[in-house]
Structure formats: C-alpha cells, structure tokens
Amino acid sequence: MKTLTLHESADIVIKDGKILDIGKDKKSEYFGKTVVCRGKVALPGFINTHTHAAMTLLRGYGSDNPLKVWLEEYIWPAEGKFVSYEFVYDGTQIAAYEMLRAGTTTFVDMYFYENAVADVIKKIGIRGILSTGILDFPTPGAKTPDEGIKKTVEFIEEYQNHPYVIPAIGPHAPYTCSPDTLKKAFDVSEKYDVLFHIHVAETEFELKTTVERYGKTPVKHLDAVGVLSERTLAAHMVYPTAEEIEILAKKSVKVSHCPESNLKLASGVAPVPEMIKAGVTVSVGTDGTASNDDLDIIGEISTAAKLHKGVKKDPTVVNAKEALLMATRWAAEAVRMSDRIGSLEAGKYADIVLIDFSQPHLNPVYDPYTQIVYSSKGCDVDTVIVGGDIKMLNKEMLVIDKDEILEKAKIWEEKIKEIKK
Numbered sequence: 290m291k292t293l294t295l296h297e298s299a300d301i302v303i304k305d306g307k308i309l310d311i312g313k314d315k316k317s318e319y320f321g322k323t324v325v326c327r328g329k330v331a332l333p334g335f336i337n338t339h340t341h342a343a344m345t346l347l348r349g350y351g352s353d354n355p356l357k358v359w360l361e362e363y364i365w366p367a368e369g370k371f372v373s374y375e376f377v378y379d380g381t382q383i384a385a386y387e388m389l390r391a392g393t394t395t396f397v398d399m400y401f402y403e404n405a406v407a408d409v410i411k412k413i414g415i416r417g418i419l420s421t422g423i424l425d426f427p428t429p430g431a432k433t434p435d436e437g438i439k440k441t442v443e444f445i446e447e448y449q450n451h452p453y454v455i456p457a458i459g460p461h462a463p464y465t466c467s468p469d470t471l472k473k474a475f476d477v478s479e480k481y482d483v484l485f486h487i488h489v490a491e492t493e494f495e496l497k498t499t500v501e502r503y504g505k506t507p508v509k510h511l512d513a514v515g516v517l518s519e520r521t522l523a524a525h526m527v528y529p530t531a532e533e534i535e536i537l538a539k540k541s542v543k544v545s546h547c548p549e550s551n552l553k554l555a556s557g558v559a560p561v562p563e564m565i566k567a568g569v570t571v572s573v574g575t576d577g578t579a580s581n582d583d584l585d586i587i588g589e590i591s592t593a594a595k596l597h598k599g600v601k602k603d604p605t606v607v608n609a610k611e612a613l614l615m616a617t618r619w620a621a622e623a624v625r626m627s628d629r630i631g632s633l634e635a636g637k638y639a640d641i642v643l644i645d646f647s648q649p650h651l652n653p654v655y656d657p658y659t660q661i662v663y664s665s666k667g668c669d670v671d672t673v674i675v676g677g678d679i680k681m682l683n684k685e686m687l688v689i690d691k692d693e694i695l696e697k698a699k700i701w702e703e704k705i706k707e708i709k710k
Contacts, residue, residue, distance in 0.1 A: 334394025339574025
C-alpha cells in the first residue's frame with residue numbers, strides 16, 4: 290500500500306488549474322487570492338468509479354422488490370418510455386449537484402445519451418469518464434451493438450482531448466454482450482487508449498447464465514475472449530473465484546466495489562479483502578441511485594470498511610486508510626488517471642475537497658483517517674474545487690441552481706408516477 294501523506298497546517302498553492310506547491314508556510318512565497326481553510330481538512334477530490342448518473346430520476350422507484358421484479362416491472366418500463374436527451378440531462382444535473390455537494394470531483398458513468406452527460410459536465414466543470422452502455426439488443430442509444438460501438442467511436446473522437454469529458458467504452462456485461470461484441474469494444478479501447486468499463490460477476494443469475502452459455506465463469510470467460518487488461522474496469526465483482534482473483538491481479542484488471550447497491554439488491558458481498566491481498570486495485574462506486582439511493586462516496590467507503598469487518602469477523606480488514614484509498618489514489622489508478630488526480634501533489638489537477646472538522650461529531654481527533662471514514666458524512670464537505678475553480682464554498686453551491694433541479698425532479702416524478710396508474 291502506498292503510504293498516505295499527512296501535512297499539518299499546510300498551504301496549497303494553485304496555479305493554472307494545478308497544484309503548484311504544498312507544504313507549511315508556503316503562502317508567504319506566493320501572491321494571489323486566498324481561501325482560508327482553518328479548522329478544515331483538505332483531501333483530493335473523491336472519485337466515484339461506477340455510476341449511472343441519470344438514474345437519479347428513478348431514485349427509490351420500485352424499491353424493496355426482488356431484482357427481476359424491480360427491473361422488469363419498474364426500471365425497464367420507465368426507461369423504455371422516458372429515456373431521452375432531456376431525461377439524461379436533467380437526471381445528470383441532479384447527480385452532479387449531489388456528487389459535488391458530497392465531495393466527488395470525478396465520476397465514471399455508463400448509461401445512454403452520454404452526449405447529454407457531456408453537456409452537463411461542460412456546463413459545471415466536474416470530471417466525467419463517460420461510456421454509453423452497449424448491449425446485443427436494442428437500447429435507447431442504439432438498435433444494434435455495432436451501432437453502439439460506432440457512436441462510441443464518434444464520441445471518443447469528439448472528446449479525446451477534453452480536460453473534463455473523458456471518453457470510455459462500455460459493453461454492459463458478459464451475459465448481455467456476445468464475445469464478438471466484447472472483442473470489438475475492446476479493440477476500440479486499445480486503439481483509442483480508453484477505459485473498458487463493464488459489469489462483471491454482479492449476481493448469481495449472471496454467474497449461472499454465463500456458465501450455461503459459455504461453459505466458464507464470467508472472469509474466465511472474459512479472459513478467454515481476451516478483454517482483460519490494465520484498461521479494464523470491472524464493476525461489482527461479487528462472485529469471482531479464488532482462481533479468478535489471481536487472473537484479475539495478473540491481468541491488472543481494476544475493480545469498482547459497489548457495496549450499498551449490492552446490499553440493497555441482495556446481490557451479495559464482493560470478496561474485497563481477498564482481492565486487495567492478491568494485489569487487485571479495488572476502488573469504490575455508488576452505482577445508480579435507483580439501486581443505492583444516494584451518491585455519497587464517504588458513506589460508501591464507510592459501508593465498505595464496516596461491511597467486510599462484519600463478514601470476515603476481523604476488525605483489521607479494509608481499514609480506514611484502505612477505505613479512503615478506494616475513493617482517491619486507488620480510484621485514480623482504476624481510471625488510469627493517477628498521474629493527474631487522486632492525491633494532493635504538485636503537478637496534479639487542483640481537485641480538492643475541504644471537510645469542516647469544527648463540529649462535535651468529528652471531535653476529538655486522534656486519527657484524521659479514522660474520523661473521515663467512520664465519523665464524517667457527505668454533508669460535512671464544506672468546499673469543493675475542481676481544476677482550481679471553486680464549485681462550492683462554505684457549503685454554498687456556485688455552479689448549479691438548486692431550485693431549478695428540484696423543479697425538474699418534481700416534473701419527472703409526476704411523469705413517472707403515471708406509469709403505474
């Protein structure tokens with residue numbers, strides 16, 4: 290584990306969107322605008338490595354049902370009727386507000402109409418690694434997988450040099466994409482050097498289906514197809530075998546752990562301690578709010594740490610530092626951006642989160658890592674900076690109008706309610 294660095298009473302100097310210098314008594318060496326951070330802890334902006342951002346518009350819809358009922362009777366009918374550029378744009382605005390408010394400065398998305406997500410990103414300046422979901426049957430984004438891949442290539446070529454919109458390719462899963470589709474998508478990821486974002490081993494249904502169809506468990510199947518590499522970001526990974534964990538480590542596959550979504554949908558608990566021990570880079574994602582209900586990454590890492598202690602009956606597994614790494618340094622490695630984000634270091638983007646520690650529930654402070662993971666919440670985030678630009682200051686959001694997005698949410702709520710009448 291790479292050692293975490295703690296600076297006491299440090300100054301952070303920002304210039305041209307990047308951290309120029311960091312350390313004690315640096316402000317005397319530079320001139321410019323100053324943000325006073327006394328009583329606050331500065332962290333690198335959090336990275337949410339698996340979301341379906343626009344699904345904020347389906348938050349709580351059909352909850353407490355079995356997965357099959359939830360999907361077939363609630364989510365798919367609503368998506369089939371309403372998913373559009375407008376739906377995705379409005380839903381992503383809500384998600385962006387929620388993520389920034391809780392300190393997330395970079396997120397990985399897989400959904401449809403990712404051009405709408407890109408437009409939200411360009412408007413407010415959060416970082417997004419975006420992929421349109423590619424499946425072997427018609428979707429809101431494409432009638433065929435080849436059309437989905439073609440549109441993804443066009444999206445990559447449009448945004449391949451954008452500082453905030455980072456293109457990726459997103460074949461949905463081993464059981465929804467044929468080997469041919471998976472291979473074509475992986476070829477694109479290699480040609481354009483982009484992330485290959487896919488759901489893997491999420492449910493027992495997927496495990497059973499993949500074995501019946503291909504004679505192999507999901508990770509072995511993907512390995513045989515030839516789509517596992519350092520570019521591969523595998524979301525969920527609830528059911529890898531011990532042998533498959535070794536394959537993940539050998540191939541440098543990164544994992545996005547989504548504990549709260551997996552718990553709510555009763556999918557199971559991923560073997561995160563085993564993956565970390567094997568050398569697999571494990572990050573953390575919220576999944577969509579339809580299956581999680583919030584996008585609070587601090588809550589997610591807190592759940593991850595406590596969940597695995599309980600399951601393993603071992604209080605030492607997924608300790609506070611490891612949990613925090615899952616949303617910062619390890620997450621940056623997972624999205625292949627560790628040279629730019631994930632830690633507060635000179636030369637990296639000035640993506641910075643300030644947590645207000647001057648509150649009773651965060652004191653006394655014996656260990657700041659423990660306090661952040663186990664005692665703080667997303668609402669304790671005070672200030673958020675992305676690329677040197679202040680997005681939220683003293684808990685006041687500067688880039689998104691709260692009343693406007695609440696009005697949009699209400700409009701969509703009324704529309705979606707009509708489905709079940």
